[in-house]
Amino acid sequence: MRLDRPIGILLLLWPTLIALWLATNGNPSLHIVLIFCSGVIVMRSAGCVINDYADYNLDAHVNRTKNRPLASKQITPKSALSLFIALLIIAFVIALQLNLNTIVLAIIAVFLATIYPFMKRITGYPQLVLGIAFAWSIPMAYMQVTGKLTQETWIVFASVVAWVIAYDTQYAMADKSDDLKIGIKSTAISFGNYDKFMIGALQLLCLMGFFYVGIVKNFNYIFYLMLGFASILIIYQQWLIKDRLPERCMAAFINNNYFGVVIFLGIVCG
Numbered sequence: 001m002r003l004d005r006p007i008g009i010l011l012l013l014w015p016t017l018i019a020l021w022l023a024t025n026g027n028p029s030l031h032i033v034l035i036f037c038s039g040v041i042v043m044r045s046a047g048c049v050i051n052d053y054a055d056y057n058l059d060a061h062v063n064r065t066k067n068r069p070l071a072s073k074q075i076t077p078k079s080a081l082s083l084f085i086a087l088l089i090i091a092f093v094i095a096l097q098l099n100l101n102t103i104v105l106a107i108i109a110v111f112l113a114t115i116y117p118f119m120k121r122i123t124g125y126p127q128l129v130l131g132i133a134f135a136w137s138i139p140m141a142y143m144q145v146t147g148k149l150t151q152e153t154w155i156v157f158a159s160v161v162a163w164v165i166a167y168d169t170q171y172a173m174a175d176k177s178d179d180l181k182i183g184i185k186s187t188a189i190s191f192g193n194y195d196k197f198m199i200g201a202l203q204l205l206c207l208m209g210f211f212y213v214g215i216v217k218n219f220n221y222i223f224y225l226m227l228g229f230a231s232i233l234i235i236y237q238q239w240l241i242k243d244r245l246p247e248r249c250m251a252a253f254i255n256n257n258y259f260g261v262v263i264f265l266g267i268v269c270g
Contacts, residue, residue, distance in 0.1 A: 001045035014260030019141035046087035054117035062178040102144040124190035131164035159209030166202035167256040173249040219270030226266025
């Protein structure tokens with residue numbers, strides 16, 4: 001479940017909170033925030049479990065992942081599947097507190113989380129599936145709060161998808177040499193020598209999307225200052241990945257937590 005390494009939970013949490021604040025015009029109820037935060041923790045944990053289940057034979061051949069519980073045979077695949085099912089049951093109980101349309105979207109979220117690990121064997125762009133999965137809390141939040149999915153919903157959704165593809169490409173850059181050996185596909189491989197350019201372009205699209213939302217919402221100058229700070233973080237990440245060194249690519253990936261914090265605070269203060 002990787003609860004000892006909460007970066008994945010945080011990267012899923014910021015888009016969720018952003019959507020809740022935008023959908024409610026800055027005034028979400030504590031009850032809804034707690035429901036969605038609980039869902040983030042449970043579904044991210046379930047995603048980690050099914051990912052490790054799908055990759056346990058491959059993880060054993062990658063230095064960074066060879067000591068994971070399944071890869072190192074500390075637990076059995078059957079135990080992992082049991083845990084995955086248990087987490088889905090918990091997630092379903094949480095989702096029952098939402099309206100019917102949002103529950104339907106939650107079922108789609110489970111499907112996306114389940115298929116993502118297997119996309120790394122099928123397509124050279126599995127990060128796109130991950131982006132959709134990580135951004136799916138956005139239409140869920142809007143549907144729960146407003147009862148509809150507007151143009152604003154999909155602009156925020158597309159912005160977050162672009163952001164997720166960018167940072168998970170950074171993550172994949174750290175594993176690129178191992179992935180090439182064992183046959184795992186990723187955007188880090190598919191983008192080739194254009195990987196840094198594509199990451200920057202996707203991050204720019206993300207910023208442009210939020211800039212547009214800021215105009216529509218008539219946010220104040222603080223929001224735009226925070227967007228400027230987020231731009232500086234993007235430049236810093238480009239500096240980190242300039243030589244494609246695995247440890248620096250991983251540092252760039254982790255830095256995206258601060259990017260999410262900055263965008264969220266900009267919306268809260270805007």
